[in-house]
Amino acid sequence: MPLDFSWHFTPKDKFMPDDTPEGLARKAFIRCCATIASTIVLFLESVYLFKEEYRFIWRAPINVIKCTYVLSRYLILLFQIANSVVVTTHHMYTVPVSDIACFYWTCAQTCATISSLFLEVVLMVRVYALHTKSLKIGVMLCCSLTVEMAVYITTSVMAIRGMQVDDACVSTTTPKGVFGFAAASIGQQLLIWGLTFRRWSFLQTMNDAGQKISQVMVRDGTWVLIGVCAVVSITVPYSVYIDQVTHVLFSINEVYLAQDYDTAVFSFYSNTQGVS
Secondary structure, eight states, X not given: OOOXXXXXXXXXXXXXOOOSHHHHHHHHHHHHHHHHHHHHHHHHHHHHTHHHXXXXXXXXXXXXXHHHHHHHHHHHHHHHHHHHHHHTSHHHHXXXXXXXXXXHHHHHHHHHHHHHGGGHHHHHHHHHHHTXXXXXXXHHHHHHHHHHHHXXXXXXXXXXXXOOBOTTSOBSSOOTTHHHHHHHHHHHHHHHHHHHXXXXXXXXXXXXXXXXXXXXHHHHHHHHHHHHHHHHHHHHHHHHHTOOOHHHHHHHHHHHHHHHXXXXXXXXXXXXXXXX
């Protein structure tokens, strides 16, 4: 059957949404479970990594990496705790969800996702340091971050303004800005990974410490790139051809971003101690 995409990219052969009262209640329940589960995972991860966090973050001097990590990391956790409370109240759990509650909840989720992406600054600072604080690299990274944030904000506003939701506050169509959002995420990670890999070939000619640092950064950058591509390549086609994931996507993203960037930060610090 040929595909017929409308303005919201909804093909004819997409599975019909379940708009029955039972189906809508099920979506609200799934959103509640996903939010609570992600909050538990983030909390347990914070407890598990507290020793390393105290060693590498809290005892470290104040710098860009420390401020960015602490601000983003704990805002994510606090937001998810508050979000878990909200989705269990009648405002978001009882169907039909009011338009006002749905609008504010979607805006809050979007803002939290955008702010959590500032953890990318950690990876950028590492690349900047890897290139011996090159002015050219610094300007390039600042410009790319500015463009990325502009794309995120623009596509998010477009998505919220044009979003169509059901009574469970779940989008019924794929927002038209999702492709720009996804492209910006992948493009930024490709730039970071490319700059890291470019420097890696040079550091292989240095001493063991330089080789170790470069290997760690290439490895961490590769995992982050693979993770971003995996999330985008799964969630975007799924939302276009099968069913919407907006009610659980935010929680998935928060857990993924926190875990990936935590690993990158701690790995970098643990492998550069004592290296000048």
